[in-house]
Amino acid sequence: MIDKIAAFDHLNLFWFTILPYVALFTFFLVTIQRYRGKGFTYSSLSSQFLENKVHFWAMVPFHYGILVVLAGHLFGFLLPGQLLQWNSDAIRLYILEISGFIGGLFTLVGLINIVARRLSDARTKMVTSAADWVVIGILIFQIGTGLYTALFHSWGSSWFAASLSPYLWSIVKFSPEIAYVTPLPFMVKLHIIGAFVLIILFPFTRLVHALVVPNPYLWRKPQVVRWNWDRKKIRTTEFKVHE
């Protein structure tokens, strides 16, 4: 019995201490290295050109859904105090939880359409790589465990702020405290592990397109002109207008 507990301790140590650091290390090292060495590969790799109809029902719900879900996670991570305060009113708690859940459902619907589209359309199938399937698989796993958690381990937004936010901060501060996560339900643990696996895969897959979202576009001038040389310094020789 004691051996089993010890084994669990080792497992917890692996999944919630070692894995996060491996994930973060890989993420930063490979994304930067890939951007510098193989910047060409940073692309949305859109396949809208090959199939234009189901694409709408796949991409739009998926992206809006996952943006809502990620924003919720980020809110809980960065501002746990404010989140708890917001949740202190039951109505507001319901609003938050329901919007998060709807975001998750949108993501799931999007993912189902993504799978259906990539399986049924011959052209899209041609541009679907094995890495794409792995990413889709893990995303479905994450949405599944996430939606399950939201349904059966109530008020996740509150306990996320209370126990997961401090855990994540302990990782960031290089003093990991597993005690926050060890008592959490099995499905939640799976969700956390899935997240770190996703972070490891992130730099190796098409997911990197999320890092190059074109925000400077919103405040740059519409027309872009690039000069190959400094035109104010160009040498001019004696020149007659009429030859």
Next chain:
Amino acid sequence: MDVRSQISMVFHLDKCIGCHTCSIACKNIWTDRKGTEYMWWNNVETKPGTGYPTKWEDQDKYKGGWEKSNGSIKLKSTGKGRIIPNIFHHPHQPSMDDYYEPWTYKYDELFTAPEGTDQPTARPISMVTGKHMDIEAGPNWDDDLSGSPVYAANDPNLKGLTAEQKMQLSAIERLVFFYFPRICNHCLNPGCVASCPSGALHKRGEDGLVLVDQERCRGWRSCIAACPYKKTYYNWQTGKSEKCILCFPRIESGQAPACFHSCVGRIRYLGVLLYDADLIDEVANKPDDELIDAHRAMILNPHDPEVVRAAQSNGVHDEVIKSAQKSPVYKFVKEWGIALPPHIEYRTLPMLFYVPPMLPVMTAMDGNAKKNMTEGLFPDFDKARAPMEFLANLFSGGNTGKMRYALKKQMAVRQYRRAVTVGDISQEAANKMLVEADCSVEQAEGIYNLTSLCTFDDRFVIPPANREEAIQMMRDPLEFKQSVGFGLREEPERGA
């Protein structure tokens, strides 16, 4: 005054024979790769017709180009406000079906087919999926199909024509059509550049070429929707956009672009125009009927000493200014006024101009007899088989006055040369026509020479790229002294 130089083009449609040699020359050099099979940076369309991609001119469908809004201009569907909602799925993006699915044939089956009573066939297979496919469309599927109710009748330029005019266009034995070769217009106010979220699309300052930085492109596909001419293309394999580069590696070494070089009808002209970049916003914002004149007005006279000084102080190289002074494009567009921009109403200020084609005008059927429609000196262009409005919709934003001017001048030059060489028209009548067409004898000779007798060097006045000087501005030429020849990837530490 912000004087910049722009490599510009003129296509003389009266000379185009629709042979597609230009398209093939381009394809062999640039778009013979995986993911680009469907792209034709240069394509030739039959007009009236629906073009490639199908109905590209229908901006109600594709929402390309600019539109006036609250006193300024904005992109129809790809402006800043739309970038976030449209980035996941662009509702006006053409799909491969709007172009065509590229195919090849299983030629080996001709040799490997088992013996039988039928001839072996090479079945078409898709170059995307590799599977057998039934060919339903191609890049010039409506080639020569004027009068077709499927293609010609759906030409967006027929908008505003009367039922009678439309009927004329498709009446048997009166069909009329001409060819419309298209490449990227290398616009002054390009929609593709303005819409590119990544800043990958840019205009090259020195010569105005519009290029896609392949390293910066992230495949958000805005340019494809934004270009009203549909001259940016999505490479479905690399996930990047590509477009006509006006063969800049050739231009930089003094050669004409492949499509220009190979043109059988010698319809293509290339040269530098100097223009005032300060006026871009103002000109692009003019009312529809003033666009042609405003666009022409921003093109500056390269012989004007003030323009030359302003160009020099702006870093335009002397050799480029000299080149601009010899530009055939300047003559066609500015001096003679017979070359017009395609669809100026899209407000991208295209820098490829077309000399409109002289189409059959003179006769019409009167019962069973042919009736001459010509009264007075000029044929009545308004009774032409191809309605004036149709040509004007294409090349002058619906401004029939500009179109009539260009056609009239061309006709006057023809009659003038006929008086000189054939002599069945009196010189006096010919000169009278010239005067009426706003054309001097010198101008008529100039138009005749550059249209009919033009040599390679007359047609292509390519400015020197001055790459060597550009490099000196950025790098010390002695930087690599003692290191040329056998390079090292990593410096040896020993004996340093």
